[in-house]
Amino acid sequence: MTSAPAAPTTPDEAHVPLRRLVAVGGTSFMVIAFLARFPLAMLQLGTLLHANARFDSFSIGGLMVASMGIGGAVVGPLAGRLADRHGQRRIGVALAVVQAALLTGYLIAVESGVQLVPLLAVAAFCIGAANPQIGPLSRTRWASMARPHPNRNRIVPAAMAYEAVADEVSFVLGPVAVSLIAGLIDPAVAMVAALVSGLVFQVAFAVHHTAVGPAGHQVDPGRPQSVNWLHVLPLVTAVASVGLVFGSTQTGVAAWFDGQGQGSLTGLVYGCTGAGSAVAGLLVVNRLPERFRLPVRILVFGAGLGILALLLNASRDPIPLALACFALGLMVAPILISSYAAAERLVPPRAAAMVMTVLAMATAVGVSLGVAGGGWLVDNVSIDAALLVPTGAGLLAALSGTVATLQSRQLPPPPALRR
DSSP, X not given: XXXXXXXXXXXXXXXXXXHHHHHHHOHHHHHHHHHTTHHHHHHHHHHHHHHHHHHSOHHHHHHHHXXXXXXXXXXXXXXXHHHHHHOHHHXXXXXXXXXXXXXXXXXXXXXXXXXXXXXXXXXXXXXXXXXXXXXXXXHHHHHHHHTTSTTHHHHHHHHHHHXXXXXXXXXXXXXXXXXXXXXXXXHHHHHHHHHHHIIIIIHHHXXXXXXXXXXXXXXXXXXXXXXXXXXXXXXXXXXXHHHHHHHHHHHHHHHHXXXXXXXXXXXXXXXXXXXXXXXXXXXXXXXXXXXXOHHHHHHHHHHHHHHHGGGGGTOOSHHHHHHHHHHHHHHHHHHHHHHHHHHHHHSOGGGHHHHHHHXXXXXXXXXXXXXXXXXXXXXXXOHHHHTTHHHHHHXXXXXXXXXXXXXXXTSOOOGGGOO
């Protein structure tokens, strides 16, 4: 008679290699889900640069980006809930088509010389509201595909690490592509590229065979049967803090290079944040010992983020600034990965897409507030002030991790880890 395998205790045993994730998810899913992230990665910086080019104002650009983020935050959880109830395929296709139509109208209005900023902000809000939520739905698919596996509690964090890497790589390449197209051709062309890629890849993601169907009333005895929002809230705050870091850093870096007449370098330097996050996701997070619990990771890496963010104001040369952005990325990946993995353990399958969407929208809101607040600080105070926001955001993430750690002591360990 054989006994159930014990929980791994060494880093090698705990490590889930990429080939195992490929076996679980499939190559086509991983490729399509990766490419479907690019439109959002391109839209954020693209909208900022496009609005600044047409209105000569980072504040207006920040307002447009913030409006998109708030639209996603308000409607995104509803989209996740609809995907839980009616399946990802139908909802995903509808959102991709609607967003493409709304973005087309927005671009036509701006390029036609419309100066009604409040009207354009409403249009941007609607574009954000129609975001197909690729990241949250992809994470939900991983949770669904991993559910039958006996080492699910290892696979899911590894999948969340991969998802963070996919996010960050897209947010490296997306801004680079946007800044190059905007600098060498025109910001409007960069926005059109985001529109076309969204319509193609997001629809492909929605109709892929891995799409999760209606959740109905499926029950998982190893997970809670209802969402305890009190325990989810610190995770929401942690990922929102990371969004603040992204948004304020992006705006501060863009403003500095714009002032130097080197706008095409913005994406390359800011993209180092995503590069650092990708490196941390690939080489660090998936090898951390199980006893280094998820909430404690948020606390530790949040504190590290707050300290390392001070490097942004240490130099204004491109290379040191790029290195500072890379250092921030090393801290943000563990916060995001740990938050998503902890959330997956706290919610029932029938609410997974909704909760994952709430976390993603919290990040988007953080980005939007970081861009808007950073834009205001750039225009009214200084670039240095905008680049101090990431320090406060890192400390907020550490506080969130502290609360989550205290709460986790009240919860039983995941079923696979019980003795």
